[in-house]
Amino acid sequence: MDRKTKIGYLFLLPAGLLMVIMVLYPVINTFYLSLFEYRVQTMALGKVFVGLENYKKIISDETFWNSFTWTVQFTFISVILELIIGMALALIMNRKIPGQSIIRTIILIPWAIPTIVSGMMWAYLFGQYGMINEILLNIGIIHESIPWFTEEMWAKTAIIIADVWKTTPYMSLLILGGLQTVPKTLYEAADIDGANIMQKFLKITLPSIKPALVIAVLFRVVAALRIYDLIAAMTSGGPAGTTESLSIYTVSTYFRFGNIGYGSALAVVMLIVSLLISLLFVDALKSKVDE
Amino acid sequence: MRQIKSVLNKTSYMIFFIVFSGTMLFPFIFIFFSSFKTPKDIMAIPPSILPDKWILSNYMDAFTIQPLHIYLRNSFITSILVVMITIVIGSMAAYALSRTNIKGKKVFLVFLLAISLLPPVTIINPIYQLLSSLKLLNSYIGLALVITVLELPLVVWMLTAYFNTLPKSLEESGEIDGANIIQIFTKILFPLIGPGIFTVSILVFINAWNQFLFALVLNPYESHRAITVGLTLYKTDYVVPWGVLSSAAVITVIPLIVMILLLQKRILSGVLEGGVKE
Numbered sequence: 001m002d003r004k005t006k007i008g009y010l011f012l013l014p015a016g017l018l019m020v021i022m023v024l025y026p027v028i029n030t031f032y033l034s035l036f037e038y039r040v041q042t043m044a045l046g047k048v049f050v051g052l053e054n055y056k057k058i059i060s061d062e063t064f065w066n067s068f069t070w071t072v073q074f075t076f077i078s079v080i081l082e083l084i085i086g087m088a089l090a091l092i093m094n095r096k097i098p099g100q101s102i103i104r105t106i107i108l109i110p111w112a113i114p115t116i117v118s119g120m121m122w123a124y125l126f127g128q129y130g131m132i133n134e135i136l137l138n139i140g141i142i143h144e145s146i147p148w149f150t151e152e153m154w155a156k157t158a159i160i161i162a163d164v165w166k167t168t169p170y171m172s173l174l175i176l177g178g179l180q181t182v183p184k185t186l187y188e189a190a191d192i193d194g195a196n197i198m199q200k201f202l203k204i205t206l207p208s209i210k211p212a213l214v215i216a217v218l219f220r221v222v223a224a225l226r227i228y229d230l231i232a233a234m235t236s237g238g239p240a241g242t243t244e245s246l247s248i249y250t251v252s253t254y255f256r257f258g259n260i261g262y263g264s265a266l267a268v269v270m271l272i273v274s275l276l277i278s279l280l281f282v283d284a285l286k287s288k289v290d291e
Numbered sequence: 292m293r294q295i296k297s298v299l300n301k302t303s304y305m306i307f308f309i310v311f312s313g314t315m316l317f318p319f320i321f322i323f324f325s326s327f328k329t330p331k332d333i334m335a336i337p338p339s340i341l342p343d344k345w346i347l348s349n350y351m352d353a354f355t356i357q358p359l360h361i362y363l364r365n366s367f368i369t370s371i372l373v374v375m376i377t378i379v380i381g382s383m384a385a386y387a388l389s390r391t392n393i394k395g396k397k398v399f400l401v402f403l404l405a406i407s408l409l410p411p412v413t414i415i416n417p418i419y420q421l422l423s424s425l426k427l428l429n430s431y432i433g434l435a436l437v438i439t440v441l442e443l444p445l446v447v448w449m450l451t452a453y454f455n456t457l458p459k460s461l462e463e464s465g466e467i468d469g470a471n472i473i474q475i476f477t478k479i480l481f482p483l484i485g486p487g488i489f490t491v492s493i494l495v496f497i498n499a500w501n502q503f504l505f506a507l508v509l510n511p512y513e514s515h516r517a518i519t520v521g522l523t524l525y526k527t528d529y530v531v532p533w534g535v536l537s538s539a540a541v542i543t544v545i546p547l548i549v550m551i552l553l554l555q556k557r558i559l560s561g562v563l564e565g566g567v568k569e
Binding site: 007008019092098106113117121122165170218232246250254 | 519
């Protein structure tokens with residue numbers, strides 16, 4: 001082994017070590033603990049091996065299924081909306097337009113604000129006598145205030161709106177990054193062939209940005225699946241626990257109810273769901289690693 | 292005809308611009324004005340955007356009801372620590388990936404990718420137990436190391452890309468002059484990717500500042516509580532003091548807004564060059 005290779009291994013070591021200690025070991029540990037009946041309250045008695053018992057419990061756990069369904073719903077609707085609006089914004093930002101730099105600065109603000117703060121802001125705006133109801137009443141879209149946080153459907157809608165506001169900017173910037181790599185000559189050639197805007201979009205733009213788009217969607221999907229902060233700040237899982245996401249349910253199983261075995265099983269289920277989704281995108285990920 | 296079309300385009304663009312800016316900025320603007328409202332204005336039905344009477348007492352209260360200055364200090368220390376550690380170990384790893392022929396690069400990259408796809412709840416309990424046994428709960432370094440791991444994918448990814456843009460001949464000429472690796476690193480490479488490192492640092496700082504879940508679980512005591520966690524404590528079961536809460540929120544966001552206004556070009560280039568981020 002020459003000197004440079006030695007240095008290479010040496011330089012990879014600190015990051016690698018930290019990753020093993022803080023990620024690999026914890027993941028293995030969570031898998032292991034999910035096979036035990038193990039609670040904080042009875043820690044002195046130690047843990048009892050129960051095999052897949054915790055997983056069986058999950059299958060018949062209504063709270064789990066409610067949070068699972070809602071989390072998947074949330075992810076699906078949010079990401080679709082973000083993709084559509086983000087694409088539109090990116091296409092606008094990609095043109096030579098006045099106020100370009102102002103738009104790009106403004107778009108960074110929702111992205112940079114902590115999720116916990118944006119959750120609080122939206123909770124305030126969506127209040128019973130809040131600004132959103134006031135605006136909707138004034139425009140005449142509604143005739144009586146919407147009970148945003150006392151009815152499940154409205155609470156879920158409010159959470160999705162807040163999430164779309166927060167994350168669409170980032171999505172649009174990722175798409176913009178893809179758009180900027182499309183060679184101009186392609187469009188010029190299409191112009192000569194007399195292609196219209198729609199044809200250009202479908203035949204040139206979309207195929208060119210597809211790799212960037214696929215990666216952006218994947219990362220948004222797994223990030224949406226783990227939603228915690230926004231719901232904690234907006235509804236704390238209410239009304240009556242109907243907006244509890246999988247992460248919120250898992251964290252409260254661990255730290256509020258002290259049920260480590262069951263919490264670990266829930267965490268493993270979340271990991272498996274994220275993994276399965278990532279496998280759908282494996283080709284896109286491969287190209288990212290090979291770059 | 293053509294003129295009509297361009298006027299129409301201009302008008303529709305203006306409308307888009309106003310709707311877009313309004314939607315993006317309105318929540319923050321509303322909170323900003325609310326932070327100067329009297330309790331009477333906060334309670335007003337229908338709500339108004341501007342305060343009737345401007346007061347500063349919400350800001351005073353924000354610091355007396357909760358020790359906001361302590362939370363600010365804690366978040367600053369943790370975020371700066373995260374930036375320092377990620378840049379040091381991240382640039383070392385990036386150099387190794389970009390410049391040496393070590394085996395296992397792929398494994399390392401897949402591992403990095405896995406971290407960015409991983410739900411935090413999968414690791415939160417073992418990390419809590421681990422830091423607890425190391426006596427690192429309620430410490431800056433414990434939380435900073437955890438956030439560092441979460442930020443490594445972004446940092447290593449971006450810095451590797453920066454290293455790849457530098458010609459290999461630079462180091463070779465350094466080697467001929469008899470410089471050792473540390474000198475090559477600090478004298479030749481670091482200055483050249485300085486701007487890149489700066490960009491990555493800003494992104495990492497913002498992410499570290501915004502971290503909530505790990506900060507909540509790992510640093511629950513006031514002495515080391517992060518500002519994002521502190522914010523949630525103004526609310527009681529009976530009342531949400533929106534005026535005070537708005538002030539605290541404005542204070543939390545100010546450092547980030549200042550960064551955006553000063554460094555928007557850099558942040559944008561960082562985000563556009565992408566990498567993988569929450």
